Amino acid sequence: MIFVLIVLWITAILLLISDWRNQAARWLSAVAFCGGSGALASVLQEWIRPLVTTLGGTADTDVGLYWAMTVFSLLSYYGLPYCYLMFAGTYISRPNWRRFWGYIRWILPLPILLMLCFRPYYPPNYDLLVYWAVPYIVFGTVLIVSKRGELWERRSHGITMLAVVPAVVFAMVMNYVLPVLGIYEMWRYNVWTISLAFAVFVTALFKSGFLGVQLFIERRQMDMTLRAITSGTSILNHAIKNDLGKIQLFCDKLISNQHAEVHNELVEDVQVIQKAAAHIQDMVSRVHHRTQDLIIRPEVVMLERLILDNVNMLEPQLAQSKIAVITGWDADDEVMEILVDRAQIQETVNNIMINAIDAMPKGGTMTLQRKETKRAWILAIQDTGVGIPKDQLAKVTEPFFTTKQSSSNNFGLGLAYCYQVMKKHGGTMKIESKVGAGTTVYLYFSKNKRLIRR
Incomplete structure (x- = not known):
């Protein structure tokens, strides 16, 4: 259980400190913390209390350790299903769901408060616990599995499901269902699914990111x-x-x-x-x-207007290269107003569009899409050009790296500049590409970032 404790609490800390503004990441951090609390309760019961008794600990010390064990055990049994459902609720970004979730989230703690009215606190009353803990976990799992997002979100969603759902569902069976059937201490086998989840989590942190959190080495x-x-x-x-x-x-x-x-x-x-x-x-x-170090001068900008201004400026190049531009919104759609430095973002979008034009020398299609999530506004610029080889994709934002054949006037600073601009705005830039299929650049504008004139 010491291994489980260390793994889960490390996971909780990494999720929390990497992006504490991410509400879903905070709730998943709470899930990991509650799971680790159960492991700590086991360590207190099986290791620390006997050791303290052997070393001559007093009765008061033993009582204190017992209550500490009880608190951490209840955090695990009661906190895990609640935090898991809260994570699932914040993880879903559908507008109609947000309104419904805004009402029901306030009644979710009620079963925990009712359970605390019964004594003894430890071990918990499994016959009552199973009636709300299992539905919470099942409902949360259904929400997570049923999440539907854009193409660029599906990979991240698949990683999240693989890391979270199997471990929690397995814990539901071992910790809540089997005790009702008279089968106890099966929670010891949770170590296997937790190890798998931790391996997926760590791999994702260093590779593609997890819930938008990444150790950006x-x-x-x-x-x-x-x-x-x-x-x-x-x-x-x-x-x-x-x-x-x-x-x-x-x-x-x-x-x-x-x-x-x-x-x-x-x-x-x-x-x-x-x-x-x-x-x-x-x-x-x-x-x-x-x-040079960028100075951000923020102002409220209509994202759609800024994009169309860039399209108009590049109209001669687009016409000459026989490139059609498709926008993923209608004229009567609600506009996105974002707080950004207009000049810097306009140049960023311009750089990306010029790269797209250069990637389609024989013509093609440039698709511009926008999306709003709970935490960010997203602009996607997609081309049907030659694409970028996989071994070069990770280098395209490095200063002075360029894939263009004629580099006399191309210093390889365009995408490095774009990355720096997005970082200064508290957002990020992601690039997906496949040789022969084209490239998509995603610009994420964080809703939580407060830009300050400096």
């Missing part, structure tokens, strides 16, 4: 890279600008002061130097613009 490395690049390009920009200024100054002086005396060839050479200096200055300015 690679992204943190990229953040450090971006900070290093920001610092480095600032220094480089300052140094090169000074020298370029000197070059430009003396070129102007040569042309203006001695134009009549020098040969035409010298004038042409000086002009070549000027053009080269101007080109270097342009490149340095572009790199500096994409790598």
Whole structure:
């Protein structure tokens, strides 16, 4: 049981500290905590109380340990079904469900309060407990399994079901159903399903994320890279600008002061130097613009209007490349008003759309979709282009990485910039791609992020 205790409480802590604003993650953290509390009650009963007695502990100490064991045991028996159903209720994002859930969630603690009216507290009255604990878990499981989301949510949903549902349903049978039938202490076998759930959870954290929570090791490395690049390009920009200024100054002086005396060839050479200096200055300015620390100036923006403005600006390129644009909303649909930096988000969307155009040199379709969930607004930009190879997909947001053949004017900073913009807005950017099928970029705008002028 020590293993179960450690595993479940580590899971609870990771879920809580990784994204404490995520309500579903908080309730699932509570599920793991309640499960771990049952393991702690077992450790207190079978290990700590006998050990303290052997070491000469007093009767008062034993009574204190007994009550601690009782509290943690009740947290497990009563808290697990309640927190599991609360998790399921917050996990579902359908609008009609939210209204219904807003009413029933307040009556869910009533069975727990009624159970606390009966004594003894430990062991619990299984004959009464089974009448509400099992329906809570069954109803919660039905809610989770019946969740239907967009294509980009299905993978995450499948991982959530695999990690959560088998372990909780197995615990329901072992902890609540079998004791009513006179079969006790079968909860010891929960260790197997909990081990499986923990393996799925940890793998998901490092790979694709779990409930929107991910240990962004690679992204943190990229953040450090971006900070290093920001610092480095600032220094480089300052140094090169000074020298370029000197070059430009003396070129102007040569042309203006001695134009009549020098040969035409010298004038042409000086002009070549000027053009080269101007080109270097342009490149340095572009790199500096994409790598400097962003300052967010938030304002209320209609997401649909911003997207259509970008489409209008890119109309010549779209027409030239024979690309059709499809929007996933009607003119009379409710608009999404989001608090963002208009210029930064407009450039982010523009970068992604240009990438989509470049990926469809022979024409195709660009699909723009939007969606609102309980925690975020989501914009999806999908193309039917060549797609990105799997081995390159994880690198496309790295600074200076580019998949474009002609890289003389492409520094590989576009998607790195987009990632940085979304991160500054408290959101994120996800990319899905398949060679030959196209690429979809998802921009997640968090509803919980408060943007502050700075």
